Amino acid sequence: MPFHAPVDDFTFLFDHVVDFARLRETQQFQDATDDVTRAILTEAGKLCDEVMAPLQRPGDLHPARLENGIVRTSPGYETGWTAIAEGGWIGMSADPEYGGMGLPMTLTSAVNEMMSGACLSLQLAPLMSQGQIEALEHHASDAIKALYLPKLISGDWTGTMNLTEPQAGSDVGALSSKAVDNGDGTYAVTGQKIYISWGDHDLAENVCHLVLARLPDAPAGTKGISLFLVPKFIPNEDGSLGAANGVKVVSLEHKMGLHGSPTAVMQYDDATGWLVGPEQGGMAAMFTMMNNARLGVGGQGIGVAEAACQHAVQYALERKQGRTALADGTGTISDHADVRRMLMTMKADIFAARAIALSCAMAIDMARATGSDDWRARAALLTPISKAFGTDTGMAIAEMGVQVHGGMGFIEETGAAQFSRDVRVTAIYEGTNGIQAMDLVARKMMDGGEAAARLLDEVEALAEAARGTLPDLAEPVWQASESLREATEWLNAQTDMNIRFSGAVPYLRAFARVLGGYLHLKAALADQEGAREKLARFYIKRLLPEHAGLLAHAQAGSEDLFALSADELAA
């Protein structure tokens, strides 16, 4: 079934829900006019539908493979990569000084999400480069920027991020890779990194690795970590390629999905690297890349959800089975109430997750354009919510897509199963969703819940204003926001972090549920009696009430979680 990039949905969201026009009022983004935005979304949509979506299945059937030390990518990926690179899609938000387009992250997020729906495995490659570009823009020396950024933006070279080691997954601070100062401005990097996405491939002439490692005598934990840029081939000053560096691919992982994306074990042996950011300032620099990737990975979940939903709706509108209770229906399974429940849930949650992700991207852009601390805090608050809710939605909806297909969902040819397998990792990489929730209830509440309270003020102001026109939607949104406000105050009063962590995942999901209600309400106000209002009503009546159970869970403390001893757990 062909994929159709949801260009119209993004246009609606930009115009009526996230207030994209606000960005155009800033000096930085004044060129992102209505015409430019629409042209970009339309062109990206064509790339997704015509070039990337046809690569989805070949990547699954013919995974990337390691041959004599070189990673060979799936059939057709080279064409896809060339189209992405030549279209300028990698550097959409990158600095124009180095060949980027300087466009808002909000627009890049929309394009990235559409690409994820078309072909997740391939889309991960430009996403990794984008993260590296941003990290270098913020933290690298001028010489590194001048040499690397134009090549990464053009797609001649690609970027990776190397954090994970066998003993250092969620706990990055446990890493043991080492770096020694060579005394000539370079460092010798040694160690093994695992699970490195697009760690090597045959699509570009050079692969540039951002590697976290520890200098001699550096303190333990995250404080002692530095960041190094380690290219596969050491570039000459003019950008031509020099000698091969001391880095190689040991093996590729066999995975449950995402087969087209090579996931590599990388070995560094005295590889030549350049410091990015200050010594022992590695985590701050890497966080620039990780925050970018967190927003991007949330979008990956939503993109796959969109593709899975399109497949399921199409199938449900064609498959006939059983007598339906609808007199004037289509006579297909889409008339069955339970199938409708699934299809409506898919559409309503995709809207909510997408609107939250775009709100996060807007906050990032507004923070950049205005320098405002409030926008910065909004972006920081929304990043873990966007990542976890986007990817949870991706998993739930891909899984629902399988269910809508019945037995055919379990048969690979329909593609429904691939969505479910591919999207699974998005809740794991870039910080598991559990870690995102802990970030929300700990670091992101270090302001005592101020940023959250400011956001809830906006939710309630809209609900108040909507009481006259859509009272049956406005009231539940207002009530849900108040419950979340009370839970947030309760959370901030907890000094025992284990109590906060015990409720972190349900708290994050409740937050997303409330934001989803708010953003659906905005859409309903803009499209009264139209399809958006109908979808909002479904969400607010049926999905939003979940917040109450989640908040009860979030405030249940930690005692019962640890009531069973380890022996009792194992019994």
Ligand SMILES: Cc1cc2nc3c(=O)[nH]c(=O)nc-3n(C[C@H](O)[C@H](O)[C@H](O)COP(=O)(O)OP(=O)(O)OC[C@H]3O[C@@H](n4cnc5c(N)ncnc54)[C@H](O)[C@@H]3O)c2cc1C
């Ligand atoms: C396909 C794929 C691609 C990847 N790409 C990259 C990449 O490009 N670069 C890179 O550096 N890494 C990459 N990763 C690694 C990925 O980021 C890690 O797998 C992830 O961070 C989790 O680490 P772990 O696998 O060691 O799991 P663990 O850290 O062992 O976690 C296991 C479980 O324990 C939980 N847990 C762990 N610590 C805590 C805690 N403190 N509090 C609460 N719960 C906790 C986790 O949430 C999880 O549920 C990739 C992984 C995969 C599978």
